[in-house]
Amino acid sequence: MKYYYDPQNRLPYKKRLRNRCIAIAIFVAACALIGSCIFKNDEKATQPRGFVVNGNYLTAESKESIKDTLRVDSSIIDSLKEAHRAIKLKDTLTESAAKSLIIGDARATTEAAPEASNSAAIDTAGTSIPENDPVDSVHIKNQKDVFLAQKIDNMLRRFKPMYGVVLVVDPKSNEIIAWGETKDYKVQNEPDFFVKNTFPAASLAKTITIAAAMDANRYSLNTPVPMLGASHTLYKRQLRVPENYHGTTISLADAYAKSANPPLALIGMEIGAKRLREAARNLGYNMNFPGGIPGKSSYAPPDTGYGLAEASCGFTEATTLTPLLAAAQVRSILTKKPLEIPWAENIAPYAPKSRIALDVKKFNENTYYGLRMAMIRSITNGTARKQISTRNMARKNFAALDIGGKTGSLDGQDPHGRYEWFMGFAQSKENPDKAVVVVVMQVHDLQGYRSQPATQVAAMIMNYWAHQNLWPQK
CATH class of the missing domain: 1.20.5 (Single alpha-helices involved in coiled-coils or other helix-helix interfaces)
Incomplete structure (x- = not known):
């Protein structure tokens, strides 16, 4: 078969x-x-010599394993200590995250948890302080907003910029409410960078150019400007616009928001050095302030040529700016009032002890409106868009605020390094009286480590301020 x-x-x-x-x-x-x-x-x-623990033979490799485990346990204990400290200080931003870490509950317990989840992770990242960096809390306790000052101090110790200064001002009273400063990677007890006038203004000088252009009634936010070449360069060929030009253009607002050098240079050359100097005067440049507080910020554009183009877009180290004056400029734009230097009662001689009227003029109402909207454009569609967003802020806070600002970066010599600026504001949409001015200036080593971007630091400060001031405390 x-x-x-x-x-x-x-x-x-x-x-x-x-x-x-x-x-x-x-x-x-x-x-x-x-x-x-x-x-x-x-x-x-062939097993190497060791010792016995609980009846088990322990080798050298086992010893190293135990050491590693102990190190992990030590880091967990440190984290628990930091969480307990956050709750003890009533830091509402990190309190929910801290309690979650201590009791092991990862669930959200408040209705605000979905909006605050990303910001809690960001802010708790800046609260751990290295053990070899002792904290002198005297300068923290002497500030107007102690909790915000503590937050800034923690961030500086965590991020470690080579040189840096953070300045927070209440625009309504023009009083300095919190600050922080580092030199050679170490936190300082005195804010002497406030008055130092050797820092290049970089692209923050573009504020002068658009202020002069709008105050002369020759430009509006939507006026198209020729855009030749890359935005971050400034070659002479980018300043030669052919007759009957029909190429790429960019609006005045976008040129400012995206910090485009050639368009702002062309605007400055068109309106002239005289108008630029007048606008700079209204913004506090070339002024000797009472008591020399702060030092005189310099702005000296030549009448013609490439030097005028450089000054118009901030592409020169000759234009300098102090952090105090930067805060004063933002406050003036936000409140539509003449320039006034921020003050504080107990940090003399680094800030005035009281409000002092200055001999400066106002811009017209349209200019203040245009400056404010151009700054907001920098956040929504410009150089600060990436970091000042829900990436570093709670969605609830970001949606509740009108945020504006200006970024800038340029190499400088005193101190030597790469300068990075942010000056801006955050204002409640529902209650415009609730607002804050933030200035961050950092100097990075050209060859080495760079800390977090100035825009990210500013976003975290605004986020913390919003948590403390916009929502009722429970």
Whole structure:
């Protein structure tokens, strides 16, 4: 009798492949078990000296493993200590995250948890302080807003900029409510950078150019300007606009928001050095302030040529700016009032002790409106868009605020490094009286480590301020 192979009774391919895998796995497991039994005695004979813990033989490798475990446990204990400190200081931004860390509950317990989840992670990242960096809290306790000052101090110790200054001002009273400063990566007890006038203004000088252009009633936010070449360069060929030009253009607002050098240079050359100097005067440049607080910020554009183009877009180290004056400029734009230097009662001689009227003029109402909207454009569609967003702020806070600002970066010499600026404001949409002015200036090592961007630091400060001031405290 003959038997014929019937392909219809053969198992499906998937089942056959599964059976083969199972068979191979069983075979490998069996080989491993046999091998472990054979070589077990040899391993014991050649095992290095150690000691016995709870009846188990502990080798040098085991010792290192235990040390690593202890290090992890130590870091967890440190984290728990920081969480407990956050709750003790009533830091509402990190309190929910801290409690979650202590009791092991990762669930959101308040209705604001979805909006605050991303900001809590960001802000708790800046609260741990290295053990080898002792904290002198005297300068923190002497500030107007102690909790915000503590937050800034923690961030500076965490992020470690080579040189840096953070300045926070209440625009309604023009009083300095919190500040922080670092030199050579160490937090300082005195804010002497407030009055130092050797910092290049970089693209913050573009504020002068658009202020002069709008105050002369020759430009509006939507006026198209020729855009030749890359925005971050300034070659002479980018300043030669052909007759009957029909190429790429950019609006005045976008040129400012995206910090485009050629368009702002063309605007400055068109309106002239005289108008630029007048606008700079209204913004506090080239002024000797009472008591020399702050030092005189310089702005000296030549009447013609490439130097005028450089000054118009901030592409020169000759234009300098102090952090105090930067805060005063933002406050003036936000409140539509003449320039006034921020003051504080207890940080003399680095800020005035009281409000002092200055001999400066106002811009017209349209200019103040245009400056404010151009700053807001920098956040929504410009150079600060990436960091001042829900990436570094709670969605609830970001949606409740009108945020504006200006960024700038340029190499400088005193101190030597890459300067990075942010000056701006955050204002409640529902209650415009609730607002804050933030200035961040950092100097990075050209060859080494760079800390977090100034825009990210500003976003975290605004986020913390919003948590403390916009929502009722429970």
